[in-house]
Amino acid sequence: xYEIIRKKRLNETITLMTVNAPRAALHAxxxxxxxxxxxxxxxxxxxxxxDSDGAAGTITVIFQLVGASTRKLxxxxxxxxxxxxxxxxxxxxxLQGIKRAAIVAGGLGVAIAYPIAKxxxxxxxxxxxxxxxxxxxxxxxxxxxxSFCDYIDIRxxxxxxxxxxxxxxxxxxxxxxxxxxxxxxAIGPLPMMKAVCNLTxxxxxxxxxxxxxxxxxxxxxxxxxxxxxxxxxxxxCVDGPxxxxxxxxxxxxxxxxxxxxxxxxxxxxxxxRLLESAING
Amino acid sequence: xxxxxxxxxxxxxLPIDKRRATFEEVALGYTAEQARKEAGRCLNCKxxxxxxxxxxxxxxxxxxxxIHEGDGERAGEIIRKTNSLPAVCGRVCPQENQCEKxxxxxxxxxxxAIGRLERYAAEFEPRNGGGRQNAEPINVNHPAKTAVLSGTxxxxxxxxxxxxxxxxxxxxxxxxxxxxxxxxxxxxxxxxAYGIPEFRLPKNLVxxxxxxxxxxxxxxxxxxxxxxxxxxDDLRGEGFSRFxxxxxxxxxxxxxxxxxxxxxxxxxxxxLTRVNLMKAYRFPEFDTPVRVGRKAxxxxxGNVAMDAARCALRLGAEVTLVYRRGREEMPARAEEIxxxxxxxxxxxxxxxxxxxxxxxxxxxxxxxxxxxxxxxxDASGRRRPREIAGSEFTIDCDTAIIAIGNAPNPTVTSALPxxxxxxxxxxxxxxxxxxxxxxxxxxxxxxxxAATVILAMGAGMRCAMDIINM
Numbered sequence: 001x002y003e004i005i006r007k008k009r010l011n012e013t014i015t016l017m018t019v020n021a022p023r024a025a026l027h028a029x030x031x032x033x034x035x036x037x038x039x040x041x042x043x044x045x046x047x048x049x050x051d052s053d054g055a056a057g058t059i060t061v062i063f064q065l066v067g068a069s070t071r072k073l074x075x076x077x078x079x080x081x082x083x084x085x086x087x088x089x090x091x092x093x094x095l096q097g098i099k100r101a102a103i104v105a106g107g108l109g110v111a112i113a114y115p116i117a118k119x120x121x122x123x124x125x126x127x128x129x130x131x132x133x134x135x136x137x138x139x140x141x142x143x144x145x146x147s148f149c150d151y152i153d154i155r156x157x158x159x160x161x162x163x164x165x166x167x168x169x170x171x172x173x174x175x176x177x178x179x180x181x182x183x184x185x186a187i188g189p190l191p192m193m194k195a196v197c198n199l200t201x202x203x204x205x206x207x208x209x210x211x212x213x214x215x216x217x218x219x220x221x222x223x224x225x226x227x228x229x230x231x232x233x234x235x236x237c238v239d240g241p242x243x244x245x246x247x248x249x250x251x252x253x254x255x256x257x258x259x260x261x262x263x264x265x266x267x268x269x270x271x272x273r274l275l276e277s278a279i280n281g
Numbered sequence: 282x283x284x285x286x287x288x289x290x291x292x293x294x295l296p297i298d299k300r301r302a303t304f305e306e307v308a309l310g311y312t313a314e315q316a317r318k319e320a321g322r323c324l325n326c327k328x329x330x331x332x333x334x335x336x337x338x339x340x341x342x343x344x345x346x347x348i349h350e351g352d353g354e355r356a357g358e359i360i361r362k363t364n365s366l367p368a369v370c371g372r373v374c375p376q377e378n379q380c381e382k383x384x385x386x387x388x389x390x391x392x393x394a395i396g397r398l399e400r401y402a403a404e405f406e407p408r409n410g411g412g413r414q415n416a417e418p419i420n421v422n423h424p425a426k427t428a429v430l431s432g433t434x435x436x437x438x439x440x441x442x443x444x445x446x447x448x449x450x451x452x453x454x455x456x457x458x459x460x461x462x463x464x465x466x467x468x469x470x471x472x473x474a475y476g477i478p479e480f481r482l483p484k485n486l487v488x489x490x491x492x493x494x495x496x497x498x499x500x501x502x503x504x505x506x507x508x509x510x511x512x513x514d515d516l517r518g519e520g521f522s523r524f525x526x527x528x529x530x531x532x533x534x535x536x537x538x539x540x541x542x543x544x545x546x547x548x549x550x551x552x553l554t555r556v557n558l559m560k561a562y563r564f565p566e567f568d569t570p571v572r573v574g575r576k577a578x579x580x581x582x583g584n585v586a587m588d589a590a591r592c593a594l595r596l597g598a599e600v601t602l603v604y605r606r607g608r609e610e611m612p613a614r615a616e617e618i619x620x621x622x623x624x625x626x627x628x629x630x631x632x633x634x635x636x637x638x639x640x641x642x643x644x645x646x647x648x649x650x651x652x653x654x655x656x657x658x659d660a661s662g663r664r665r666p667r668e669i670a671g672s673e674f675t676i677d678c679d680t681a682i683i684a685i686g687n688a689p690n691p692t693v694t695s696a697l698p699x700x701x702x703x704x705x706x707x708x709x710x711x712x713x714x715x716x717x718x719x720x721x722x723x724x725x726x727x728x729x730x731a732a733t734v735i736l737a738m739g740a741g742m743r744c745a746m747d748i749i750n751m
Contacts, residue, residue, distance in 0.1 A: 023504065026510065043569045068565075068568055069568055084467040086510070087510065089506065216551060216554050216569075217475075219465050220531070220532055222547075222548060222554050223547070223550065224548075227542070228542055255543075256542070259544040263564070264570075
């Protein structure tokens with residue numbers, strides 16, 4: 001039922017997949033996510049909706065191969081189907097009223113930032129883009145993202161694209177040059193989002209972050225994704241995933257995010273053993 | 282002449298030492314011989330007190346008489362007339378507070394084991410396979426007329442496939458209505474699928490009950506979150522004209538005490554969903570992990586707390602259950618408390634957590650608790666617990682599972698701003714399940730807050746009856 005109709009490797013660790021999921025596509029908005037399962041043994045994996053087409057009944061997700069579940073997902077090819085796709089979940093990003101935004105994204109975060117940039121343009125807002133990757137070979141969606149930005153700054157950790165540094169370096173330079181934004185939208189790994197928030201706080205610029213906590217159901221039932229925002233417990237799945245970055249307890253979020261790392265490795269080893277025995281008969 | 286034995290006929294159980302290592306069902310059910318013997322204890326009272334204790338009015342003396350005559354098939358049919366999930370209710374109903382509480386035999390000795398007998402009768406497949414054309418509409422005043430409104434068949438959308446939704450859908454389908462159930466999760470069953478563990482309610486039984494519903498013509502669509510994927514207006518566009526909200530009580534409550542967001546502190550909903558729905562007890566065969574460590578603390582005294590404690594035990598942990606009142610006040614089903622104790626769950630009663638403390642690695646390492654004493658009765662009639670000053674102590678743990686209750690799931694209601702709800706989130710509905718919105722009904726935990734399977738089923742059935750008789 002949830003047939004894969006397009007699949008594209010964006011780089012060695014990031015894959016784009018378009019899936020037939022009319023119920024999830026109908027009302028999908030930027031910032032929302034789906035929960036999907038590759039097969040009936042699979043985990044429920046939350047993935048941000050990178051693009052959707054309500055009329056065609058499709059959603060597009062972009063995921064990084066970080067563990068057993070995403071690797072399993074990546075093994076499925078066009079024509080085969082996912083076991084489950086549920087959505088759209090979470091609150092849409094609140095973009096109304098923004099006139100000038102800075103979108104800061106790291107790695108896979110660019111996939112989530114791309115529909116935001118697109119939506120901002122359609123709302124008549126302008127956006128500057130600050131994106132970062134580990135190295136040049138890992139850069140994704142460069143042309144797509146750039147086409148919706150007034151200004152773009154692309155950095156690599158190792159300088160292989162000719163512009164070494166972190167996303168915060170580009171943003172800092174613009175802020176120091178006197179550029180001002182209604183809102184900064186930061187999407188990427190927790191340390192990156194934390195660094196962006198630390199940078200923008202003295203300027204008093206509203207900074208929204210997208211939290212990708214561990215989830216099970218994604219509908220507010222388990223509380224696995226809870227985080228502390230301004231001293232209050234929130235559920236990323238129903239209260240977010242977008243939050244005021246200046247209020248998020250990033251250190252706690254990082255500790256909670258690491259909780260199942262050992263089991264992740266065990267699952268990965270199990271999957272490799274299964275693959276080996278399948279190959280070796 | 283009835284069998285005057287003072288105690289219930291023994292129901293075989295899985296041996297205790299075996300239970301700690303398996304998720305297999307603990308209660309094994311009566312044999313035909315045991316069931317007939319127990320059925321012989323029923324006095325077949327004329328005033329049928331047991332029936333008035335049953336939220337769905339199962340014809341209890343009649344089905345027991347059928348078992349006594351050796352006709353289990355007929356017993357099953359009698360129950361199914363008013364109860365669409367007998368195999369489930371026989372296992373999870375708190376009979377001691379309902380039918381069995383009112384049994385005359387209970388005045389001197391133990392009541393008739395109505396729950397065990399119901400479970401026995403449920404094993405017999407309906408004679409006609411439960412097929413739509415053969416189903417007998419029960420208590421339906423004008424079944425043939427009502428399934429059609431101004432010449433078009435009435436389509437009913439049931440939101441949620443838990444006990445309330447299944448019961449509403451079954452009742453409606455038997456009366457000739459076109460019914461679709463929309464379920465947010467990937468498997469139907471609601472709490473029967475994600476909450477109640479395999480060792481108490483085998484999932485193949487739940488599947489069988491759900492298959493019986495689909496054979497009545499009910500369609501079940503999973504992965505649809507009403508209020509997110511589809512709105513009621515979308516459903517109206519698809520031709521639905523009646524709606525029954527059965528979205529359950531799935532919002533886990535926390536105590537908002539220090540350390541509650543530490544890794545390793547989790548809601549019973551998360552723990553049980555990992556174990557039951559995602560089958561984490563079979564990790565890594567199934568991809569979803571669950572970690573309990575060496576020592577687990579479970580907070581709460583209801584069925585969910587017992588389920589969580591017994592799951593943690595089976596996953597290899599030493600389990601301590603912390604509850605702020607005493608054993609008498611525990612809302613859990615008596616049998617679950619007994620089984621938990623037998624299996625080795627340690628109870629710290631009249632004890633309440635005040636803080637979760639952390640280990641060096643940043644995960645939870647202990648629960649600081651305080652001893653309680655019981656004061657005056659509160660609104661629920663149970664004596665209100667209060668802290669004893671200076672009684673703090675700590676229980677070491679690697680996992681803390683919070684099972685202090687669940688509030689109604691807000692996703693559906695927040696998408697319906699005009700729907701009247703209680704301050705605490707419950708949908709306001711009358712005895713027939715009618716809400717303030719025309720043709721929108723609500724039933725089960727979504728209305729009452731977390732209660733029991735059978736109360737939810739009764740409420741679902743009443744919504745269905747009101748739709749049928751409209």
